[in-house]
Amino acid sequence: MTEAYKKLEARFHRMSVLSGIGGMLHWDMAVIMPDGGADARSEQLATLSVLENELINAPDLGDLISSAESERLDDWQQANLAEMKRAWVHGTAVPVDLVEKMSRAETRCEVAWRKARADNDFKGLLPHLQEVLDLSIEAGKAKAEALGTSVYDALLDQYDPMMRSDRIDSLFAELESFLPDFTADVIERQKSEDKPVKPTGPFAVETQNRIGLDLMKAVGFDFDHGRLDISHHPFCGGIPEDVRLTTRYDENDFTSAIMGVLHETGHAMYERGLPADWQNQPVGKARGMTMHESQSLLVEMQACRSEEFLTYAGPVFKEAFGGDSAAWGAANLHRLYTRVEPGLIRVDADEVTYPAHVILRYRLERALIEGDMKLVDLPGAWNELMQKLLGIVPEDDRNGCMQDIHWPSGAWGYFPTYTLGAMAAAQIFAAAKESNPEIPNALSRGDFAPLMGWLRANIHSQASSKSTDAILQAATGKPLGVDAFRTHLENRYGQ
Template identity: 40%
Template sequence: MPTATPYQQLEQEFRRLHAFRGVLALLRWDAAVTMPRASADVRGDQLAALEIESHTLLVSPRISRLLDRADANARSLAGWQAANLREMRRLHDHAIATPQSLIARMAKAFVRSEARWREAREANEFNVLAPQLEETVKLVRSKAELLGQRFSLDPWDALADEFTPGLLSRDIEAIFTPLGQRLPGLVTEAIEIQAAAPALPIEGRFSASRQRGLATDVMKALGFPFDRGRFDESDHPFTEGVPGDIRVSTRFVQKDPFRGLLGALHETGQALYDLGLPAEWVDQPVGQDRGMALEESQSLLLEMMAGRSRAFVTFLRPLLEKHYGAAGPEWSEENLYRHLNRVARGTSRTDADELTYQTHIWMRYELERRLLSGELAVRELRDAWIALSADRLGLVPANDVEGCLQDIHWAIGSFGHFPSYGVGAVIAGQLWETIREQQPGIDAEIASGQFGGLLGWLRERVHAMGASLGVPQLVQHATGRTLSAAPFLRYLERKYLAEPGTPG
């Protein structure tokens, strides 16, 4: 048997790391869905042990040597292998910049602050979380500074690179400047237009089991593989797992017939992305998704663009009759469309329409940069949140659960993540525009519950590329155009400035 090349040995090592990633995913899924409440300390030890093990493997002198030897022979590698080697190098260089002791402390602290976040939400009191969040922010700041020094980046940029590989904050801000100029006016115009044609209210109590039944039917139509995946309820919608065992969860709110469904659509978008990643590279770095901004684009394309289109409402209408016994004028297609696309300034990010959503993102962007730099103390976060809400949204949250406790991200140590939601929307807008140009029958397909055309396009142009390209290159490859906010803005204007009743 010939000796394995350095590159082949690297593939073998990263196969082990992939298995550990899957195990870590299950540990997190269980912590959010099935773990007993008081077991967070035990889980923290387990996560820490496995994170350290993964980290030790990734930064080992053996991997460093193999990378150097493989780099020296990179000319002999085929395209995907070369891209895989680049991703291996990226992961290795990032990991080696964070010491093991810090990783272990972060893992334990994040589990504790996540548990405290849940308690704080139950008590509706930010101060229950604050002391633990302070510890978490301190640790994240240490990591950001180390990464920043290593890669000569601003600390926040160093964290954000994990979520939007290939995009720096100056690129992100350049993309968003036109949005920031146009959106405030567009929000006002949309609200005025919609006020002239208001949606009838949809009232009632919709049990979790009915909402689950509806979402399950929709997920089946989208091709979610229930024999190799799960659909559960948790405090915050999320997707976790690996292709072959992918787990989606959503949150049901009894008086809102669509909240659980839209959360499920959002997460199913990400799950279908994971499932469409190149099968032959599933256990290698190049076979992974291209970061959170891309994941978010797949979620928003499904939840916001396809999932709230007139065509989708046509598909949905009989399912609402089946699961909710929907009857009456408030359940007409026109009213459902208005209901699902209503624009309103509100305090909740996850409930926000796609116009005001961007305001929430930039609010969090500002706050987390100030928290990270130390300019804002954790104990002042609630006041800062309230002040910024008042300024940007013209609203003050009624309490902590509706304000600074609404997101799980900071509690689990996730900083640099929020802007990827905004970038994700911009990417989704550009993909959606291209799909609609290239597949003129797409509306008729969606209306009849056929999602093969939409998903086939995404699978071929986006999912199948894995992590072989950077974010801007991937968008260029998929759409043939440079990444820009213009298509997203065109989509928003066409949709929200249209006369009521016109096809959207």
């Protein structure tokens, strides 16, 4: 008998459909909606949240989970039940009125952040950010008690289930043991080399769009189950059966749109590759943000900045945009796309200096959450650590501690997943190539099928049936580690 379990499946199915509806409405808001629709849309999204919240807080849900735990379930059902329990613990740990308070404070703080960033006014942001921080700590404490973790780990667990900060500490320490010297060496060497030739624009938006669509097709994106549109901040939204990607175009820079599209396509392939049999069940969802980011970075950074792929892409770009042929050679594009330079802005960073941006934010947010630092001291601490890790200091907070939306929107514990994802991407790509040595050759013909076939079998189809580490263990022979990422950087950027 699996009576309780079946009841749970029905409940979580409904929550998932509601959350999918929210995904469609979010996409519409970012891509299509006229400004005047904002209030009504907020209310629609809030109503969906309230309904989901009512479902997860149903008074009998805990008992159903307990009953289901003594039912005879197969492996995936057991994993599903475990994910249900995780969702239930997260969803019920924080009192409803605190959830509402947070939501309102975060919305207020996001609005204040947009203005404060434009005005370079950290003081103006401070009271709003303090409110969000205080409420996040309060919610983190409630979750920490329910999960039996530290407060920071409880927040982290929302984005990367089962990841803990002691693990991150040791992974990041390993990165820090070689990255500073390595980065300095690469920069020094690149200085002595010829500068890559930059293709000259303008690059017509229509052409960029067409190439983006062609490359999405090459990667394997199924346009019967998804779209590409334009939004201010590119994202991968919608639902696995109808994946909505967005990008934005800059007539003077075709790389940002094309690489952005490829990045989001990596996310989309993961969503589309989740097991259809477990659609709308917790176990059928993506494993977390580390795994998600690994899939986007695998496509963008590992596959599409490889010399093999650029051998294919160079002529495609050349035919589309014309102009100086020297710029479109694979070797030149590769040098262009592997240029290393410390900068102030995380989202513009290359893959060698990116980890420093993340390590900085990870240290600061932990100190803030754990009460070891006051928010008023953030700008100073930011600049000090920036100097230490990247050797540069922002002239203002706009390009310093106010550059990201994460903290104002309450996403504490999110930043580490970017670099954990980059490490996982390297590890997975190396294992895929080892398992199928044809993958690089295929990429040089614009053929992603061997890579995607392997990813579908080993990563995407695993969904949330195991932890990130267990999926990596099965797929690559090891839990998440630094080695493959280091080897990747050495191969690509070393002598």
